[in-house]
Structures are given as structure tokens and as C-alpha cells.
Amino acid sequence: MIKPKRLRSGSKIAIISPSAGLPYLFPEIYELGIKNLQDHLGLEIIEMPTARMSPDDLYNNPQIRADDINKCFEDDSIDGIITSIGGYESVRILPFLDTKTILANPKFIMGFSDATTFLTYLNQLGMVTFYGPSVMAGLAQIKSLPSEYTEHLKAILFKDSFPYTYSSFEKWTNGYKDWSNLETLGECEEFHHNETGWTFLQGSSTKQGYLWGGCIEVLEFTKSTIYWAKESFWEDKILFFETSEDKPSPMQVGYMLRNYGMQGIFSKIKGVIFGRAKDYSEEEKLKLNEIIVEIIQGEFGASDIPIIVDFDFGHTDPKLILPLGCQVELNPITKEIILLESPFY
Structure with a gap:
């Protein structure tokens, strides 16, 4: 790179x-x-x-x-x-x-x-x-x-x-106080305590791959255009996805994931990371987790790749920085996500 x-x-x-x-x-x-x-x-x-x-x-x-x-x-x-x-x-x-x-x-x-x-x-x-x-x-x-x-x-x-080991933040928020109210400028909405960190939904062995991804809804804009990746690009990738303030339903996220499966992408990649879904209830998060596994593992047979959810990036805060193109390691045993290389020369 x-x-x-x-x-x-x-x-x-x-x-x-x-x-x-x-x-x-x-x-x-x-x-x-x-x-x-x-x-x-x-x-x-x-x-x-x-x-x-x-x-x-x-x-x-x-x-x-x-x-x-x-x-x-x-x-x-x-x-x-x-x-x-x-x-x-x-x-x-x-x-x-x-x-x-x-x-x-x-x-x-x-x-x-x-x-x-x-x-x-x-x-x-x-x-x-x-x-x-x-x-x-x-x-x-x-x-x-x-x-x-x-x-x-x-x-x-x-x-x-x-290498740099990512750590989950102890508390997080779904958003910010009204930007037009100067008395609360820069303040966040209610914080939630993060007692368990992120969750590995599946995976039994360590995998390494190269980060690529972003907002799952925005990625829909480039699918089937000349700006979408070629078939060979997906080898050894670790995909990361997150959802926006538009709050697509768990089923809608499933529809988007199914397209990746139909492109054969889940048979090439080394793992999937999902950011914490903004404004989802606990019930909606559980449903999303169920759908993610059902599609990646159940429909397309990718049962050996780690799948992580509630990672600290995307539309909730604080946000971790993910460098696209850099190698990371996903370790389901120790529950660690490690950035193996510097993103700078």
C-alpha cells in the first residue's frame, strides 16, 4: 500500500x-x-x-x-x-x-x-x-x-x-446536544457504560487481513459502478461496516450483506467487524447480530471467520480510527483486535 x-x-x-x-x-x-x-x-x-x-x-x-x-x-x-x-x-x-x-x-x-x-x-x-x-x-x-x-x-x-492493540472505551454516547444551543456546545447526549466491550459472534482461531469498509449504506451507492472493487480485491480483507443516523432496520442491513454474499466476497475475506449501531435498542441489536450470523454463516457458509460487533467506530462516540489497507489481527480467543502495522511510512 x-x-x-x-x-x-x-x-x-x-x-x-x-x-x-x-x-x-x-x-x-x-x-x-x-x-x-x-x-x-x-x-x-x-x-x-x-x-x-x-x-x-x-x-x-x-x-x-x-x-x-x-x-x-x-x-x-x-x-x-x-x-x-x-x-x-x-x-x-x-x-x-x-x-x-x-x-x-x-x-x-x-x-x-x-x-x-x-x-x-x-x-x-x-x-x-x-x-x-x-x-x-x-x-x-x-x-x-x-x-x-x-x-x-x-x-x-x-x-x-x-503493533497497536485497540481498546474499547468505558462509556459511549449515541450523539450530541443541539448544535444551535451555545450553552451546551460540544456536549454529548447521555453516556452509556460499556461493561463488556465488543463481542465476537463467531470465530475460533486468529485471522489476519487488511481493513476495508465504512458506512454500509453509503457503500450501496458505489456497488455496480466503476468505483466498486474488482473481484480479486477482496482476497484477505477484513471488512468493517457501520450504520448511520438514518438507522436502517436489522433486516435492511441483512439485505445489504446478502449482496456481498452473492458476489462471493464472504468466501474470500478473513473477518467482519461491525460498529455499534446508532440508536438501536438492545432488542434491535440482538436481532441485528442474529441476522449477521444467519447470512454470513448460514446462507453463505463462512463459519470460520471472526465476526465482531459493537466495535467503537462510526456514528456513536468515541470513535476509533481504522486505516483502510492496513493489516489487522482478529483474535477470538483473547478477544483482541490488533493493528499490526503503522499506517504511515
């Missing part, structure tokens, strides 16, 4: 809005996220033209959004890129990405949710990309989240201590 240069204190990070124009609508929470990147992570921030652009201008100009990404990779003074927030149609920017320039100048690029489109596509072309928090969702809330979260961000982005 093509890896970016490691970040450090003082690295210049460009902020882009490749999807929704929420910084335009909620500037205070956006600015708090910028401040946290500066104060807590020591990063220097550069705002690209799309960062605060209006929702209508962004929607009507997918090429402008792609141009921002292209310019970030062209500019030698920029060390990395973080999205302001997600959205729902960044798939429209893919035709305008200058992939030759991007791959020739690899850089740290991180987002989640709708960023799944270009993170997975660039990874398929050979570059490590990062599934993790955005400025407004995950970084603006740093002071309200457990201190272990900031330690995790620094460990992945700045340190060179690999």
Missing part, C-alpha cells in the same frame, strides 16, 4: 466539506472542532474554499468539492486532510478526482459516513486512507469524551508504537 507521511505537532491539516455544508449552518460547532484540533492535537489548520460553503453551492458543484481534494494533494505545504462532516452524495465527486496526482502525493485523509465513497475508492487504488472522526462530529466533542479518546488519536496519528 501507498502510505502517507506521519503527522506531528504543527502539521498543516486542510479542512474540506466534500458532502454537506453544515459548517455554513452551524459555524460555532465547526469552529470548536477547529479549536480542538489546534489546542488538543497541536495541528495547524488551513480551511479550503469548500469548508464553509453553503449547502446549495456544495450540492450544485460536485467538481468544486473534488477540486479541493485535488488541490490538497498538489500542495506540498499541506500534510493531511480532515472532513468537516458527512452528508449523503459525495459519490458525485468521484469522477472529478485527479487520482494520478493523489496517488503520486499520498497524504493523511480522514472522515467517516459519506466520506466512505472516496476513502474506499482511493484505498482500492492503492493508498491507505483513514476512517475516523470529522471536525464537527467527534473532534468538536473532545472535552466531553473520555480522556482515553484523545490518547487514542495521538497514538494513531503521532506515535510509532505498532
